[in-house]
Amino acid sequence: MSREDQLRKRARDLLAAREVVMVIGYRAGRRPGTTVPAFITRPEDTDKLIFNDRCGANLTAYLPRIPKTAKVAIVAKGCDSRSIVALLKEKQVERSKLVILGVGCEGIKVDGQLSDSCTTCGYPNPVIFDEMVGETRDMTETSDVSDRVPDPLADLESLSPDERWHSLMEDVARCIRCYACRQVCPNCYCPTCFVDTNNPQWVGKTTAGSDNMLFHLMRAMHMAGRCVECGTCHRACPMGIDLMKFNRKVARIVRDRFGTVAGIDPDEPPALAAFDPNDRQEFIK
Amino acid sequence: MSTSDTSAASFEPKIVAFLCNWCSYAGADLAGISRIQYPPSIRVIRVPCSGRVDPFYILKALLFGADGVLVSGCHPGDCHYLTGNYVARRRFAVLNDLLDFAGIDQGRVSFSWVSAAEGERFAEVVREVTEKVRQLGPNHKLVKQECG
Numbered sequence: 001m002s003r004e005d006q007l008r009k010r011a012r013d014l015l016a017a018r019e020v021v022m023v024i025g026y027r028a029g030r031r032p033g034t035t036v037p038a039f040i041t042r043p044e045d046t047d048k049l050i051f052n053d054r055c056g057a058n059l060t061a062y063l064p065r066i067p068k069t070a071k072v073a074i075v076a077k078g079c080d081s082r083s084i085v086a087l088l089k090e091k092q093v094e095r096s097k098l099v100i101l102g103v104g105c106e107g108i109k110v111d112g113q114l115s116d117s118c119t120t121c122g123y124p125n126p127v128i129f130d131e132m133v134g135e136t137r138d139m140t141e142t143s144d145v146s147d148r149v150p151d152p153l154a155d156l157e158s159l160s161p162d163e164r165w166h167s168l169m170e171d172v173a174r175c176i177r178c179y180a181c182r183q184v185c186p187n188c189y190c191p192t193c194f195v196d197t198n199n200p201q202w203v204g205k206t207t208a209g210s211d212n213m214l215f216h217l218m219r220a221m222h223m224a225g226r227c228v229e230c231g232t233c234h235r236a237c238p239m240g241i242d243l244m245k246f247n248r249k250v251a252r253i254v255r256d257r258f259g260t261v262a263g264i265d266p267d268e269p270p271a272l273a274a275f276d277p278n279d280r281q282e283f284i285k
Numbered sequence: 286m287s288t289s290d291t292s293a294a295s296f297e298p299k300i301v302a303f304l305c306n307w308c309s310y311a312g313a314d315l316a317g318i319s320r321i322q323y324p325p326s327i328r329v330i331r332v333p334c335s336g337r338v339d340p341f342y343i344l345k346a347l348l349f350g351a352d353g354v355l356v357s358g359c360h361p362g363d364c365h366y367l368t369g370n371y372v373a374r375r376r377f378a379v380l381n382d383l384l385d386f387a388g389i390d391q392g393r394v395s396f397s398w399v400s401a402a403e404g405e406r407f408a409e410v411v412r413e414v415t416e417k418v419r420q421l422g423p424n425h426k427l428v429k430q431e432c433g
Contacts, residue, residue, distance in 0.1 A: 157386070165388025166424055174432035194341070201343050210429040214344055219389060221340050224379045253382040259376065272379065275371035277361065283381045284374070285410055 002105070003134030004050055007075065008132060008282050010101060014073050020099055023063055025075040026055040033036055037062065051075065051133075052213075056108040056115060057184065058232040060084050064092045064189040071172035071249040073099035079117075079230035082128035082263025083186040086226050088128075089270050092189055092284075102129030104137035110235060119149050119218025127264055172212040174239040181219070181233035181243055187226045196216065207274020225254045228263040298352035298418040302327040302411075305335045308400045309357035309367040315404030323408035324415040327355060334358065340380045343394055347427045353393055353418035357410065360398040362418060364372030370398070389426055392417040 009024040014047070027038035027048040035055050039062075040046055059074055060083035066072055076084060081102060087093045104125050107118035119206065124137040156164060179195060182188040195203040195215060204211035227247045236241045255261055257280060260271045268274075286344050304310040328351075330339055335358025340343065343354045356377065361381045364370040376394050385391055400408045 028337040159389055161385070163388070164386065191402055204429065208429065210348055210427050213387070213427060214348055217344060217383060218341060221380060222382055249386045250379065250383060253379050257378050257382070272375050275368065275375055277371065279371070279374055279378065281361070281374055282376065283396060285395065285413065
């Protein structure tokens, strides 16, 4: 039985047994080769479910919007499962209300190319799941990411501060502030986002360089210790801004400074909500 | 004004200082009542705790034209709210490294621990920070340009 058939069967069984009220997965989009999120509530609709290398959306983003009393099943790749862990830590979802159908991921393709975030992926298999659907991906070839691909930030970090500033300003200058990156992000569940408040107005509404940079820096700050680098924001950006630069950087800062990686251990508090009295403070006078 | 006014020697930076109510603000007060001289470059904003300082405050100060920002709180272990400055320290560490990555010069944003008994130390920190920002010159990055 193929992976998709297994997935459909499990979804059908779960819905038919009324174990869950909804299965969140992927179905084909209207344009050939595209996929869209599917919210399946009837057993007879489960044949719509698909899974392939274009299922790039992080479905975990929908979990905080589901009523707390409803139990749902969700299809989760490695990165999606890490997002679930991140949300469990922040008490945004309840483990007992979730059936996680894990899938081993071969990497997401965008226009036939491996998506940027997937090139440095160290977690193709779910870190948390109730049952695996299909094969677990062999981890031996992905065990040490740093050996496999060059450091994606090395070029940028070798520049002088002024050059880095101009390079990043060039990137964010393209931003049209559509907030697609926020909309698709599992971490962005705040009822009122800082970009939407008018009093105080945290970020100016213009797309002037400084407002855009402030937005992207603060988005990165809010991702610190929480972002699992799934790359969904990067793929959602209509202007093709390389948001992974910021995501990777904050993840690296948190890993280097506090020794924690987001979305792995549900029992560990989020990095910026915790502290160690011996945290390095060489930058403080 | 001639262009020489913006040279490092005569440039008088504007620095926004977020001081925690329980330690650094009292430290600044002590510096004042002890008549210790330090550069008049800082504009003090009193906050209840260094943990109250959102990274937004720091970045918005730069956005609105501050040449530098100083955040100062109680020494680790001495927080009035027990752990406020420990949590703040992690946040500042990430912000510090992120600003460095974004190419905002190190020294533009400074952090320090100053207790209520350290008037002389407070003056020393302000002298140091002012000198550092003076060396860096006026802040051009992240400043929002007035339109029209």
